Amino acid sequence: MSGFNQLLLGGGLKQSIVDDINSNKDTVQRITDYVQKGQGKHQAYERLANFTDFWGPRISGSKVLEDSITDMMNILRSENLDNVDGEPVKVPDWRRGTEWATMVSPREQDFEILALGSSVGTQNETGGTLEAEIIVVTSFEELESMNDADVLGKIVVFNQGWDGYGHGKPYRDLGASAAAKKGAAAALIQSVADFTLYTPHTGQQVYQDNTAQIPVACITIEDAEFLNRMSHRGPVKLQLHMEAVTYPEKDSYNIIAEIIGSEYPDQVVVIGAHIDSWDVGMGVMDDGGGVFITLQAMTILKRLGLTPKRTLRLVLWTAEEEGLIGAKAYFEAHKNESDNFVIVMESDGGTFTPRGIGFSGTDDARMMIEAVMKLLSDFTQGTGVGESGSSPDTGEWEAIGVPVGNLWNANENYFYYHHTHADSMTMMDADVLDLCTIVWTSAAYVFANTDQRIPREGESIGGTTALVPNCISITLAFCLMILLKSRHDL
Amino acid sequence: MSGFNQLLLGGGLKQSIVDDINSNKDTVQRITDYVQKGQGKHQAYERLANFTDFWGPRISGSKVLEDSITDMMNILRSENLDNVDGEPVKVPDWRRGTEWATMVSPREQDFEILALGSSVGTQNETGGTLEAEIIVVTSFEELESMNDADVLGKIVVFNQGWDGYGHGKPYRDLGASAAAKKGAAAALIQSVADFTLYTPHTGQQVYQDNTAQIPVACITIEDAEFLNRMSHRGPVKLQLHMEAVTYPEKDSYNIIAEIIGSEYPDQVVVIGAHIDSWDVGMGVMDDGGGVFITLQAMTILKRLGLTPKRTLRLVLWTAEEEGLIGAKAYFEAHKNESDNFVIVMESDGGTFTPRGIGFSGTDDARMMIEAVMKLLSDFTQGTGVGESGSSPDTGEWEAIGVPVGNLWNANENYFYYHHTHADSMTMMDADVLDLCTIVWTSAAYVFANTDQRIPREGESIGGTTALVPNCISITLAFCLMILLKSRHDL
Structure with a gap:
């Protein structure tokens, strides 16, 4: 959206939507306090280190991946999350x-x-x-x-x-x-x-x-x-x-866990990451960081007793590296529920210093995301909303018009570490991971908690179709241009 | 030297020394033109690539090191340098x-x-x-x-x-x-x-x-x-x-080559680097860059017919990595000639963007080096003279009071590559190596060509002992302070 349109729209959102979004301010502060001053401090880093050091690299087809998936499901159950489950997927078993x-x-x-x-x-x-x-x-x-x-x-x-x-x-x-x-x-x-x-x-x-x-x-x-x-x-x-040899496919699982929504339990905000990694390095950046800020999002909300109006669902996809295998299986299993998927978010682009949430969707939805991200302006950059919300495991959802998001972060050095032995805890910073946790947790919570769900193509926003304010703004802009032009002609 | 002293000294050098240094301006320009516009363009890089690619790592005790030493002596002879020789050294033969x-x-x-x-x-x-x-x-x-x-x-x-x-x-x-x-x-x-x-x-x-x-x-x-x-x-x-095993010591050689000085052939400016490397990487940064800017210095001067007043001597030390073996042998063999060593310079700290020449010696000598480096101000930083001229293979000369120099360069990332497989041509830049060549060649030439030789501790500069201007400046400063103080007291 151009600056001119933004100016004329004045944000474009109905005041009731803005008020509803802003009503989450105290909750965002509670999340922030928990992560920066409470038990959550460096918890993501400690858990990530414990998990990746203990299991090491988690390649598709390996026993280690499956054991780490079992471990992760036990962690999720111990946090009293709802509907913790593994959805079976056949995955490649290639060994170098x-x-x-x-x-x-x-x-x-x-x-x-x-x-x-x-x-x-x-x-x-x-x-x-x-x-x-x-x-x-x-x-x-x-x-x-x-x-x-x-x-x-x-x-x-x-x-x-x-x-x-x-x-x-x-x-x-x-x-x-x-x-x-x-x-x-x-x-x-x-x-x-x-x-x-x-x-x-x-x-x-x-x-x-x-x-x-x-x-x-x-x-x-x-x-x-x-x-x-x-x-x-x-x-x-x-x-x-x-x-190198390819063995017959193995059994694996996409991991699911939920916090059931208090008002619209059928509507789902998905946040996720992929649990598998390559067999070099420890799978810390790709995608341990994403896995653990997602785990933190669920456990922090649960521990703080914060239940959003919609259901928040963690999905940890399996076998992303070898062809988005888990993501494809998850899409096939759930595409008939796509109307209920409010937004699907994955963090798989690093957990460096956060800039906000990357988003792909309509301009009206983007306005709404920007209003949410204003609550997090201490931890974000610019509008707090990055140009693209695309991520490997959410591609099929994006293709059918479901809004998608990712963690927008300062990942300019991502390709120093990508798929290498250097993908280790050494490249991860505990304070920075806390910042990512705050942004990821808060955004997920608020997206799941607004009365107005994030609109998709053709959907109205707050009862007023998105086209109307755009029409008004364009008309107003046109009038203003004519007025300015005529004054210059004087 | 403090800024206050510099101010009072006004450069401190006798005008005749300054004039003599500045008389080399056209020569520095000829060197620069040859490297940036003539046959010398990217020649250091090409030669370095050919040499390190062909030989690979050159560890002490290996046949490859000795073959590469023979190759280098042949290169030096083909450039018609004087007194090309190998001085025998026993070196360690350790293999991992x-x-x-x-x-x-x-x-x-x-x-x-x-x-x-x-x-x-x-x-x-x-x-x-x-x-x-x-x-x-x-x-x-x-x-x-x-x-x-x-x-x-x-x-x-x-x-x-x-x-x-x-x-x-x-x-x-x-x-x-x-x-x-x-x-x-x-x-x-x-x-x-x-x-x-x-x-x-x-x-x-x-x-x-x-x-x-x-x-x-x-x-x-x-x-x-x-x-x-x-x-x-x-x-x-x-x-x-x-x-890992240590085998009996092997025969190796320090490489020597000269351009005999036209007026003071017994006085020697030594420029050098070490020819050996570790057995990982290709020994490009450590110390191929140093070797090849030194080779270039000699060959450029020879090809341009530039003979300085003093002798310029290339020394490529062997077995630096495993205990400065070549450097110690060279010192033992030549320490009785130390009165004739005007300055001993080694480039073994990287050939990143040059800042000038690092120097360790008396304040008076530093003044003289600074005057030389003014001729190179297009390629240097600040005074063009870095704080320390120390380098591994020149340490024993420095210890007995011989002025020492090195290539002062922007080597903040030196320890990314040091003693690793990443010490390869990929980290080297052809244009930057040309800049290093210009600085190294020009400085070496002018140091060898001034009528006033670079003084060492206790030596006079230009007929006036170094202590005299310092005494004058301290006395003047003292008087000025008293004057200023008394004015304030008024």
Whole structure:
């Protein structure tokens, strides 16, 4: 919405809605006091450390993930939450196994690799080790322009550089299939990151149909650039050993827990995160922080005896990393209830210093979110509402028009840690996690507690359709422009 | 020197010295043009990449180090430098071999280690692998305060945090011996770094006399903090496997090359760096950058036909990392010539954006260096002269009163890369390396070309002893203070 419209609308919300939102001010203060001065201080951090240190990485298909899910359900039950349950999901069981790579000519140099999720291994090669020359490309276009004969049997190294995650992710996702189509034996992908200290970044890759499945791993920025320089000087030969295997699917669970609403129990505000992680690092940033501010939101409200008018539902999705498996299952199981889903929020973009809540929905809904976030202006930035509320596990809800939200935070360094061994408690700050907890808990509570539910496309707000104030504002603006113009003409 | 003294001295240098220094202005411009507009553009970067990519890490005692030394001498000869030579040095041959660590209880978790230089391995343990409980301390004092019985047979983990390199280095140097004195079986040291992305930092350690030699390795900040948290919850047991071995000393060489001075050939300005590196990373920052700006300094002057009045000598010390071995040998071999050493400069603190030349010497000498650096004000900061000119390989010269210098540069992120796999070409910038080359080459040339040689303690400057202007300035200041005081009293 433009500043001009905002000015004319004066916020646009009916005073009764504003008053209703503002009636939550004391509750937000209670939540804040509990987190900053009460038992809640550093509780998110302590719980996150206990959980991630105890379990370690929680990859889809592993016993550790399932044990950690059981542990989490026990925690939720011990907090006396309602309807704690695990909804069954079949999840992939891919394991990287032992893996190594070495340059064998023109000289010997070992280097770090991390197989990408769902990659096949090099089991079919002699001795289980692939030896081949490399060919380095900086883009799909460069690969496409090559003769198949020049790529045949080689290891394609993608040295695509960094121009944002959206630029790099397609290479991680599809680099193997693109290389296989040209006859390559394997692919190595520069880690999708803006900065590494020789830190490889794993992630999921997707084999395309009717294309050979070749081994694919990520390498560090340092080695991608090194191999690029080396290949411009002469032939470079690598050995690649990857014991990656995909086993039959395993049983897993999306975790559910609720605080049943006092007035509109059928209407649901969903807050969540994903419980699984990659098998490197401890899954602290991705997505332990999201899991634990969500757990805190539920337990703080429960412990403070704060029951919103609508139902607040925690969902901890399983197997996000390997294809949003839990999220898809959850959507299929609950899409027939979508009319009752007021907003679906996930925190999976880091828990750095909070800026507010990211939101995707109508302009009228955004006005309402902004009014809520004014209650939290001590902990937010600007309007307290970020441009986009999109998040991996809420994508299907967003696609059918359900409002979605996320934790908007200062995550400029997110890709330092993403899918790496550096995703550990060291990068997490206890005070900052408390700030995130305050924002996440308060926003969730108020979204679930307003008499006016957050509108979606075509819905009226507070009994007045959203179009009406917009029409008034546009008419007023038009009149004002004419008035100003005529005065200038004098 | 205080601002007050500077004011009174008005620069302090005799006009003839200033004029002589300023007569080098055109030469500095020729050097600058060659590097920024001529054949020298990005030459340091290209040569550094070719060298470090081709050879890789160059650890003391390795064939690679010796081959790279031969290669470097051939480069120096091909540039027609004078007196290219290798001065023999016996150097340590320590190899880390295979190494790994894993937490075996309360759960399994592999983690990264890097044995510290000169560490013994775990060969004497059952199956070559040590298994023991850990005890975590944050300081030597905490370790000292413990009962020996509580440390006996354990792995002492030092989680000393970061409070500057000077704070952490003693733990890396002496942690093993401190732990051994309390009966520990091994020691793990938090990497001496301000920031890691799960990047361990190796380095040299020193066993103390009459103390058991126990295996010692560094671990990441992430794991030091992890083990600290874990140990506060209950017993933690690790397995440590280190095949580190020290072999008999090997032959190595300090590399020498000169441009013989046109007027005072016996007087020498030494510029240098160390050619060896650790066995992790490519030895690009530590100390490839220093090596190649020094090489550039010599070759640029030679190619431009610029012969200073004094001799300019390149020294590339060997085996710096494992105890300044080359530097000590060079000092022993040449200390009887110390009267002729005008200044000894090493670049071993990074080649980030230059700020000028760091300098340690008398105030009078500093005045002279500042006058030289005014010629380079486009590429420097403030006076262009940093507070300290100390550097590892020049320490013995500094101790006997020879003026020392280094490349003063914006190396705030030096400890991101120091002694890690991330010490690669990725962290180096071609344009920035050109700026360093300009500063290093120009400073070295002018220091070698002034009629007045850089004075040392007790030496006169320009025919007037250094004490005289200082006496005058102090007397003047005293008179001024009395005058001002008496006016105030009126």
